[in-house]
Amino acid sequence: ETGVTQTPRHLVMGMTNKKSLKCEQHLGHNAMYWYKQSAKKPLELMFVYSLEERVENNSVPSRFSPECPNSSHLFLHLHTLQPEDSALYLCASSQDSSFWNEQYFGPGTRLTVT
Amino acid sequence: SQQGEEDPQALSIQEGENATMNCSYKTSINNLQWYRQNSGRGLVHLILIRSNEREKHSGRLRVTLDTSKKSSSLLITASRAADTASYFCAFYNQGGKLIFGQGTELSVKP
Numbered sequence: 744e745t746g747v748t749q750t751p752r753h754l755v756m757g758m759t760n761k762k763s764l765k766c767e768q769h770l771g772h773n774a775m776y777w778y779k780q781s782a783k784k785p786l787e788l789m790f791v792y793s794l795e796e797r798v799e800n801n802s803v804p805s806r807f808s809p810e811c812p813n814s815s816h817l818f819l820h821l822h823t824l825q826p827e828d829s830a831l832y833l834c835a836s837s838q839d840s841s842f843w844n845e846q847y848f849g850p851g852t853r854l855t856v857t
Numbered sequence: 858s859q860q861g862e863e864d865p866q867a868l869s870i871q872e873g874e875n876a877t878m879n880c881s882y883k884t885s886i887n888n889l890q891w892y893r894q895n896s897g898r899g900l901v902h903l904i905l906i907r908s909n910e911r912e913k914h915s916g917r918l919r920v921t922l923d924t925s926k927k928s929s930s931l932l933i934t935a936s937r938a939a940d941t942a943s944y945f946c947a948f949y950n951q952g953g954k955l956i957f958g959q960g961t962e963l964s965v966k967p
Contacts, residue, residue, distance in 0.1 A: 747899070785860050786900075786945070786957040799954065833899055842887045842949045848899035 746770045749834050749849035756824065757857055764819040764852045766834030772847070774840040775817040777809060778833040780851070786833070792817060793840040824856045861946045861958030869964040876933040878961040880946030881926075887949060889922055889929050894943045894960070903931075903944075938967045 747768045756762050768775060777789040791799035792811040806828075808820040817834055831851045837844040862881045870876055880889070888907045892900040906913045906922045906929065913920045919932040933940055943960040950956050 749899075783959075785959045788954050791954075801954070831897065835900075840953065842953065843905075845890060845902040845905055846900075846955060847902065848892075850899045851897070853897065 746847050747834060747836055747849035749832075749852050751852060752850065753853045753855075755855045755857060756821070758824060758826070760824075761820070761822040763821065764832055764834075764854075766817040766819075766849055768815055768817075768834075768836040768847070768849075770836060770847060772836040772838050773814055774837045774844075775811060775814075776835040776837075776846065777817065777819050778835065780831040780833055782830075790819075791840060798840060821854075824854075826856050829854055829856045860956050861948065863944075863946060863958040863961050865961060866959070867962045867964070869966065870936055872936060872938055872965055872967050874936055874965075876936050876940070876963055876965070878931045878944050878963070879928060880930070880958050881928045882946075882948055882956075882958075883927060884948070884950050886924070889920075890947045890955075891918075891920060891929075891931050892945045892947060892957075894945065896942075900945065933963075936963075936965045938965050941965045 750765045774793045779787045788801050789803045790809045795811045806823050810818040833851045834849040835846040837846045890905045891903045894900045904915045904920050906920050917934045922929045943962050945960045946958045
């Protein structure tokens, strides 16, 4: 898990709070991803960044705002979330965003919205 | 639905037995990947099989791919308690997104 790190590991926030999730990859990869994993549901791709440019925004509500300041760091800014946003948020990276690459995942942030 | 369908949803076996998990999909694929997830943690890539390959091995893992049936299987031989985890198949759809199945929860009892 040292290849992709995520902080915090656990987060509890109220619906009016603003918080940010951080992801850092130490693998020299050019693509980074945010996924949402809810109980009993498949992983849902939220955002894809390739070479620091957003290449995919998978119909995610605007209360989730990604930021990729460089190829090693990815943030997910959260504001006015809903209880149904409670989930495990996973960051991943890959060499690039092509079809042939495996993705390396961080340990996730367990988010609870109260 | 583009997502992969996996079965069984849950599998419980004794240590030393083999575990087989299946994945079916509906789209054309370039490759299919299998990932493992320990409870509440990130996913770990296990193996990738290309569409022109029929079988691939990695340690105690054996993956098969039948593109005519649009299905893949993951076999874990001589299972250990440490193999207890959720296992997901994943493939890229036509739009270039990696789509995950719902997963199989494997429990290996010592």
